[in-house]
Amino acid sequence: MTIEDAGRVVGDAFDEAEAEAERAGGRPAGSAGTSPSARMLRLLGLLQTHRYWAGMELADRLGVSPRTLRRDVDRLRELGYPVQASRGVAGGYQLKAGAAVPPLLLDDDEAVAIVAGLRGAVAGSVAGIEEAAVRALAKVTQVIPPRLRHRADALGAYTVPVPLGGPPVDAGLLTAIALAARASEQIRFGYTDREGAVTRRRVEPDRLVSLGGRWYLVGWDVDRADWRTFRLDRIAGPLTTGARFRPRELPGGDAAAFVRAAVRAVPRSGRHQVDVLVRAPVADVARAVGQWGTVEPEGPAAPDGPGDGDRCRLRMAVDDLAWPMLVLASVGAPFEVLGPPELTTYLRSVAGLFGGSRAAPGTGAGPRTG
Structure with missing residues (x-):
């Protein structure tokens, strides 16, 4: 309300x-x-x-x-x-605080602060609330007066959010698509596929999903008559068409699962298809891998196992196995290599190399007492 x-x-x-x-x-x-x-x-x-x-x-x-x-x-x-x-x-x-959240009255400064804070959350400065932040931002944007929207835009132009990994996505783009989905209004945009080809799309937007440091749009592609996923960092110039649509039922009913399946089905370039189970939160691994891989939640770790807490799956397609090694080293959490076997062999050889190294005489390296 x-x-x-x-x-x-x-x-x-x-x-x-x-x-x-x-x-x-x-x-x-x-x-x-x-x-x-x-x-x-x-x-x-x-x-x-x-x-x-x-x-x-x-x-x-x-x-x-x-x-x-x-x-x-x-x-x-x-x-x-x-x-x-x-x-x-x-x-x-x-x-007093109640069991539900009633409508609140905000002054101008409070409204601008809320918009700025939500945009930061959308950018991934706070892990785990990106999708909720988009919904809230769409609601606030719909009712905020133009004069306050200009103030919030000016504030956003001179602040730099720190994303959790993956390509940045403009909060205005997210808000525009969220509002179109909420109003059941068809949109059109230019889309660049993984080969670099640009096509024009007409889409009935259904859901926005944040997965592995990237934003995806799940929607019905009107010209192809099928459900599709679109990476938001590849969408350009979205415009509403004014055409309304009746919301369709997404196969399986779970937008996040739909995106995960679509991501898994994308062929990866690279000689080695890396698949690693990491005992660390998704946000930490996504921050380390950036746009060079995908990260998906895998459920809680075993209560008595190392790294008790979150687990996630890291997937990368690489020619050089040094890249996943550097990512895993920067995360600094226990992990299990699911594939390929070459990665396990490579990590063992690197561990042996470092384990057998010695400090040069006179460098002062080594443990100190006193």
Whole structure:
């Protein structure tokens, strides 16, 4: 629910109550000249900006009687806002945390800060929340005033997020596609495939998936009449067409699994197809491998095994086995080579080389005491 929706819902409740009061013999005391919707928004804004309000002070700020204030607070509670009241001469009101998240009122600076923070999360500066950040960013972008959007854009132009690996994707591109998917609106764009060929696509967007440091769009390709996945870093100039569509059912119903299957099916260039099980979080391995491989979650490690915690599968297609060795060394976590056998042989030879090395005399290398 957007802030505008919240205002309408709560305002309608207030309007109905005011109409009942008028039918009963007049408007509530102290509310002359104040519309119910405006009074509701002001009350909610005051409760959100102050830790505790004395009852008389709050009533004075709103220009209503204590009785009207109590009635207004009760209506906010009915709509899910957890307003706590204390009785007595020094009694007052306080907005507490509740079981659900009610609509919030934000000032200009707070709205800009939220947009900037969500864009950073979308870029992967916080692992594990990228997809939720895109959904939230799309909702906020839809309702934020243009003047605040310009401020957020200016802030974004002069800040540099640190992604978790993989090619960077513009937050504006993610937001545009997320909004189109939410509105069930067809989009068209240029797409560069892995061979470098560029084609024009018309797509019914379904889901955005973050996997292994990359963003993917899952959608129905209109011209090819089939479900496809598209890497967002290969999409150029997405435009909405204005054509609406009825959402289709994705085969299997799991967008993340659909993308994983598509990624596995892509033929890899490189003499060695590396497949390693790493006992480390996906974000750590994705940061190390960047765009030179794929990383997928593999489930929790054995409780009594080394590297207790997250596990993931690292896949790379390389001609030089030194690359996966460097990636694994930078992660610094236990791992198991699933293939190819040449990688195991190579790692053993490198381990033997380093294990048999000695420090040159007079370099001061070696353990020290004291």
